[in-house]
Amino acid sequence: MDILSTAFGSIRLVRSSSALHNTKAANNLRAWDAADELLLAYLADNELPKNTGRLLIINDNFGALSCSLSQYNPCSWSDSSVSLAAAKYNYAANDLGNSPANPLETLASTSDFVGNADLVLIKIPKTLALLEHQLMSLRKNTTEKTIIIGAGMVKYLEKSYLQLFEKIIGGTSVSLAKKKARLIFSTVDQTKQPAPSPYPIKVAIDEFDLSTINYANVFSREKLDIGSRFFIERMKSLPAASSIIDLGCGNGILGIVAKRLYPTAKITFIDESYMAIASAKASLEHYLGGIITPEHRCDFVVSNSLDQANGEPVELVLCNPPFHQNNTIGDEIASKMFIQSKRILINGGRIRIVGNRHLNYHIALKRLFGNCRTIASNKKFVILEAINHC
Ligand SMILES: C[S@@+](CC[C@H](N)C(=O)[O-])C[C@H]1O[C@@H](n2cnc3c(N)ncnc32)[C@H](O)[C@@H]1O
Structure with missing residues (x-):
């Protein structure tokens, strides 16, 4: 202060x-x-x-x-x-x-x-x-x-x-x-008639046969992030889950791929950015080919990490953590997300994340959960999973 x-x-x-x-x-x-x-x-x-x-x-x-x-x-x-x-x-x-x-x-x-x-x-x-x-x-x-x-x-x-x-x-x-x-x-020059905002824009992700609808401030607005791509390529190895949180969802790409894998699962999309939540909603509607109804079992919450979430326990948290908040870089938000995920996961539930190797998220996860497994890694990214034992 x-x-x-x-x-x-x-x-x-x-x-x-x-x-x-x-x-x-x-x-x-x-x-x-x-x-x-x-x-x-x-x-x-x-x-x-x-x-x-x-x-x-x-x-x-x-x-x-x-x-x-x-x-x-x-x-x-x-x-x-x-x-x-x-x-x-x-x-x-x-x-x-x-x-x-x-x-x-x-x-x-x-x-x-x-x-x-x-x-x-x-x-x-x-x-x-x-x-x-x-x-x-x-x-x-x-x-x-x-x-x-x-x-x-x-x-x-x-x-x-x-x-x-x-x-x-x-x-x-x-x-x-x-x-x-x-x-x-x-x-202000009143003689100017600027064009309306081009946002949201539709971005095709051909390799996964999906499109996202991206608002102006959403993460990776113009093309799929390489970390997210690496994460999605390994999502087939996820054990089935009936309740999933896409934490820091951006345009909702991770949650939408999870919905495709597990169509009856309840998915909650969470982000602190209003445009991210609007993008996730629009992208999911595009994937479903119509408006989202309660039968789809999808929720959208504008929230600082899990602060505003309803607290219902879940089986799986998917997360590509942010490494900055506005103009400030740091791992504060990621560690808050890990701590709150541990609290909301059921016994035996898991958190799976992707991050830059140099961020060393495995240390934080191991300290918190007592375990952490590397699912995959390449030169730049690592996918980690930790299981919650209450
Ligand atoms: C690295 S991006 C990942 C977006 C998306 N999951 C993907 O893989 O393309 C991180 C996301 O976390 C969101 N974020 C940043 N701070 C947050 C906070 N305190 N609470 C919730 N979400 C936050 C950002 O708005 C951004 O959408």
């Missing part, structure tokens, strides 16, 4: 609302970056958002912007449920908003912002496709008076990002860099 002090006041910020995630390592990382500080300093110097009207904040990581600007009743729009939960937590923990009963207004990336925004603050995401989709979606919420300011770390601000602002919004300029951060100023 740390204190962010700006012209808008001092606030305490944590990176996650989840107790298990609030480890020492996670808390040693700050919940804001120099781009947040630069943006807040610019807003204070220019008396924004005072008298500006509706404030929309996009991709605020842990609430640094929405909490600092709480007096202007912002709406925080993000694809990360973990980010929105952290922002809400920080908002309430700092007693922000007009009253305790007035929580931060949040909006999932898959929902539309209704009406016009007068000031839009965008933290530049790592994924160009997400920015493209967000700018295209944003156009219908802007007038020629809408002020749009982006903020990002120089290392993520390639020329192509600025070109997107130019192409979709209008005239764009950048500030000088400060502490390796920059601001982007874009003026």
